[in-house]
Amino acid sequence: MSDRLREKLETGSGFICLYGIAPPRATTDPARLAEIAARHEARFRALDPDGLIVYDIQDEIERTPEARPFPFVATVDPETYAFEHLAGLTTPKIVYRCVRRMTTGAFTAWATAVGAVGRPEYSVLVGGSSARERGPGVDLAEAYPLVRRFAPGLMLGGIAIAERHHRKGDEHLRVAQKVGQGCRFFVTQAIYDVSSSKSLLSDYALHVAATGARAAPIILTFAPCGSEKTMEFMKWLGIAFPRWLENELRHAPDVLERSITLCERTFAELLEFAREKRLPVGINVESVSIRKAEVDASLALFERLRAQG
16 A cells, blocks of 8 residues: 555655544553544544554643643553554554653664664654753754664654744754754644744745755644633643634634634645745644544544645
């Protein structure tokens, strides 16, 4: 079977459509875990995204002193879930890996194993949640050359954060630097602030034009918001909500439907802008909530955004 995701990423052409999930809780009963995996397999066969992102969920307590709106719950290892529990799903899996939680030895062993077995074929390496994070973990600058040495066939992706660009103004340079270190595509965090995202895309397009580099695909992430509690959690995660948009959601008769409409409008604006700048973009849709209504809304949002592309 042809891998349309790899073809789109390698050529920089075609509209890339991804869907992101968190693995189930680590304490899930084996029988229940099998039920969840079977439901996921059926759901994503029907949805038919180009790829499935499986997140490496961390508590991120170092990122902010504010209390976490929802308690952290450890999950099944993302690689284990992707390739053992979802073994029957042939959709390409992009596995996130938080390298800051691994020693150099552990990361080298992981990369060596990936190189030997050829899975995952795609991975997004994630650093610490904050510069304040301490410990023996691997830095991204150390991780990338280890992947090139021990798992040269692994297609790497990176993270692009518009909110960080708004604060520091150099996220486009981070993206370019990571391209030089082997990243072939980038995934944003969930977008509600169109202005910061346009600034990042604009600066990256200018940098690409000035250097003659090839633009890496930017995968724009969207997630529905079904309640004020979900919004507070998204804000805790670092997702920016402009005041006007926050007002729209807080006072909407149907918060969930309003959030989907706003996501559609935001994506339409960003898609037009990116195409004007000749930047390859795609979508990643997720639900930050486990509530059925918000998960179902994310599936509907995926279909609506895919139709725009």
